Amino acid sequence: MRFEAPTSVDAAIKLLEGEPGVVRILAGGTDVLVQLRYGQVEPDLMVDIKRIAAMRSIDEEDGGYRIGAAVSGIEIGAHAGLRKLWPGVVEAMELIGSTQIQGRATLVGNLCNASPAADSVPAMVAAEATCRIFGPNGHRDIPVHNLASAPGETTLGRAELVGSIYLPSRRPNSGDAYLRFIPRTEMDIAVVGTGVSLEMDLDGVCKNARVALGAVAARVLLVDEAASALIGSRVDAAALENLSHAAAAACSPIDDKRGTKEFRTKITGVLVRRTAQIALQRSQE
């Protein structure tokens, strides 16, 4: 395995372009090194992006924040502005793994690993985050929701990599939240994850909402029907009940060691309601 640690995006893209074999990007390494250790992948080239300065920072941009691909969970959690703007996304990132994992794991890594159970992704999808993709022909921005195509697979083309995530500015009277269900209190992969972002008007009626679900389908789901259950309501008990039903109805999970279809579907209904309640509370703060 060839190991390279370029110091610019261009150099990284050139390395990717020049390698005909299996390539892996190394940011936090919390997924790829496990795959390496257990023989699930044998890359010909590993490109460490942590020495690219542009990928190491969190920058304010148009009232939102751009988060570099090599920024770790601990840095995201420590960023007061980010935490204030999108607390749900920050919490989702912080739920991933242990303190040790937080020292390394990145938002972009969580996204590009393309697991349907990735904690940060439903929160980012609810937040309408975009990711910036660099490649041989420059860069392009796409919604975070469009990056994963199937478990472990992305829409990235040859010699492309994700350089950053952009979390947009937030409207007044809006709030976001993310909750996941795990059997323990820490260290588990989400059995279900629910991200909700909503905007209320001055009369206390929900103007906009985005509801995203993790670990209940092959990809993270953005459920319009669930959002519709909130929009136009006061996010009261009846609306939350409708939200639960709509979210549960959208689930098409699998049975596996982490949960059954039946359990995942039920928990989605419970969790999405609790998440919306937190988002609502935040919109009023």
Place this chain on the structure above:
Amino acid sequence: MTQTHVSTIVNGDAVEFLCETDETLLDVLRDRLTLTGSKEGCGSGDCGACSILLDNRLVCSCLVLGVEAQDREIETIEGMASGDELHPLQRKFIEHAALQCGICTPGFLIAAKALLAQNPDPTETEVRYWLAGNLCRCTGYDKIITAVIDAAAEMRGNV
């Protein structure tokens, strides 16, 4: 296979080593630098027995490549005591019987040190969540939590 040359700092000393590109930092520490205090309990970041500080940040050394250590600073359990003088956490772990078999102890000590560096007065709940990535199968964690809280109190008193 051509090995890669890496220059780094381990426990304050400049160190150079050769390693395979796919070798973990844990394997480098244990097999090449004979620092066997860091343990491999899982190889997947789930047990914390290989915890080290990398540029002062708590990480699992099984989830870091040896080649990534270039120009970094590493602290392992072997660097925790100053000469003959144990770190307060090390002393409190012994005093409170916070270890039974001792295999997880180096990881817990490094993780606890990182905690107290950024939160000198943690609550029991904060200690428990911070250390959730360090598995102990012997003690039920009880005496570990007590030892960390007691060490924190002593360290605050010393400031």
Place this chain on the structure above:
Amino acid sequence: MGTHEPAFDVVGTRPLRPDGVEKVTGSAKFGADLTAPGMLVGKILRSSHAHARIRSIDTSKAEALPGVKAVITCKNFDKAKISPAKQNILCNIMAQEKALYDGHAVAAVAAISNQIARKALRLIEVDYEVLAHVTDVEEAMRPSAPVIQDDMFTVGVTPQPTQASNIAKRSEFGHGDVEKGFSQADVIIERQFKTAATHQGYIEPHACLANVTQDGQGELWCCTQGHFMVREVCAELIGMDISKLRVTASEIGGGFGGKTTVFIEPVALVLSREAGRPVKIVMSRDEVFRASGPTSSTSMRVKIGAKNDGIFTACEAELKYQGGAFADSPVQLGAMSAFACYNLENVKTVGYDVATNRPKNVAYRAPGAPMAAYAVESVVAEIADRLGIDQLELRLKNAAREGTKSSYGPVFKRMGLVETLQAAKVHDHYSAPLGPNQGRGVASGFWFNFGGQTCVSLNINVDGTIAIAVGTPDIGGSRASMCLMAAEELGIAYDNVRTIIADTSSLGYNDVTDGSRATFASGLAIINAARDAKAKLCARAAKTWDIPAEAVIWENGCAKPAGANAGNFAPLSLAEIAANAEKTGGPIAGHFEVNAGGAGVSFATHIVDAEVDRETGFVKILRYTVAQDAGKAVHPSYVEGQFQGGAVQGIGWAINEEYIYGEDGKLQNPGFLDYRIPVASDLPMIDTVIVEVPNPGHPYGVRGVGETSIVPPLAAISNAVSAAAGVRLTELPMSPPRVLKALEDSPDR
């Protein structure tokens, strides 16, 4: 034997453990921490089929790979020369005609690097004929089930079947007439229970370093609970005289019963013999889960009858435990221990030991008892609720005491069950208020405790310090207890005593550290070795004073004349006698060898509060209290540690831990990510009450404490969760999906 309830000077205090500094500085050497010049890396190829006939293994490509120094298969072991008792061990460490479970070793390589060893494994071609498999205990017992061992004919039924099956053995215990007892009952409750298989979950994977030299002598360094056992088993499996194999126990990173057998050690020795170089094998975590130690999954039925006043009239249990591919389940111990907490006229337990396509079962902390206690104590709790009797009162009414004929035969000697129940009753935990969706459970538990073959040596150094050699590996701080007992007996300071774990060539045979025996048996041997040394010290003093040896006594660490008639001499301290030893007859040492009986039964009662999230089935443990009889707590901190550790392993077993097999018979969760042992944030502090009812079988009254603490938790937690949920749970683990399902199926909903 010995005095009862004596006053102690140092026993019962909490000094620093002698190996503490090594363990907090990272210098302690565990299984994987040793290296040797020229060392090779050993790796094992494992079956990914649950059940398959091995038609052939082609190792030629692996052998041809540069850097590979040895490749071995079952052909490198001489099966015909192995005794019947060890045939299963051989078949487990290297598959013979068939691979019997996902993870079963089929070949091994030794190479100059990790990378080359891994590559070599991929070059080994195994031709498998995949066979039907079975992993569930009930399914394995059906006549239509695939038969795993062609020569397994059920033992314990008459006439013995002539057709092979997966039922290895039926065993039965009890006395009286249960049918008559049930006919006298006012209330009878009968329930069916299931528990999932769990793993000991020690954090240190199995590791060893073997070196067999050209002259046929071998050295082995490994993490084990019993290096003498390792020596004896390995010597036989590889065809070596016992005297030619020296085994050194490394520090051991947890065992809990799982390191009481061999897995990789004979393989490393054979690889080393073939390669002519030292070979180190370290299991990866997935190998630990797939190929070492789990305990049984079970299916159990328990029936208890009681009078309206709560007195049990009859107790009956049928226990079915699967014991992996070789049917090594601890069901017999489960059947013996199931009702041991109770004084019963009519009791009957039947156990079935069943083979499945799972890893060979290895002991796990109080093997077999936690599951049986789970079923029994669940039904006991229901009887109490049905009759409106307080949980602890009902247990006190029926409790076994000194003189009770136990459910497994023997009459109990002095024991502390009642005292643990009383301690629980007066503990403020038992009467603390509970909130909504919270429930409290209690349960009692029993463990036999073992003694066994033990040999120690106690050497008196010229400066008056003591060097003790024991042969029972120290898993949880037992060296501190050994030093305390020697200091107590000799009347000297704790700091003047050092205890090491001697290698197999330096000490006589010692049984494995199991059955909670180390502090009991090695401690008993040390006390007696110290008494042996004291007699010799007195004789040396007598010689110095030129008076008869009988005229000298040992008091407060000194030899003294027995009385005025013996003469008027100033006392001679141990250090003074030691300094003069060369002139009075040479080195002074105490020895003791014993097959220790009298281990003394052990009981505990646990109280636990749990909260259930009625929408998700999530269970949170809020508060936990352990009351256990330690006989005499030699080092109370480490006794508490055993109580706490056992309770928390029980919490894991009760709530989340389980072996999950797919339809294909492969283990789905061979890692700490999805085999979910408790993490720090899952738990409350674990309160402990050390009850001390001296064991008449030990000079200081010590009872083993390591295992009993895992017996009550499964039941206590199930009782708490059932109380919180308002519905009786009957299957472990009580993972959120199961709890939610039970809540939904509950008639009250």
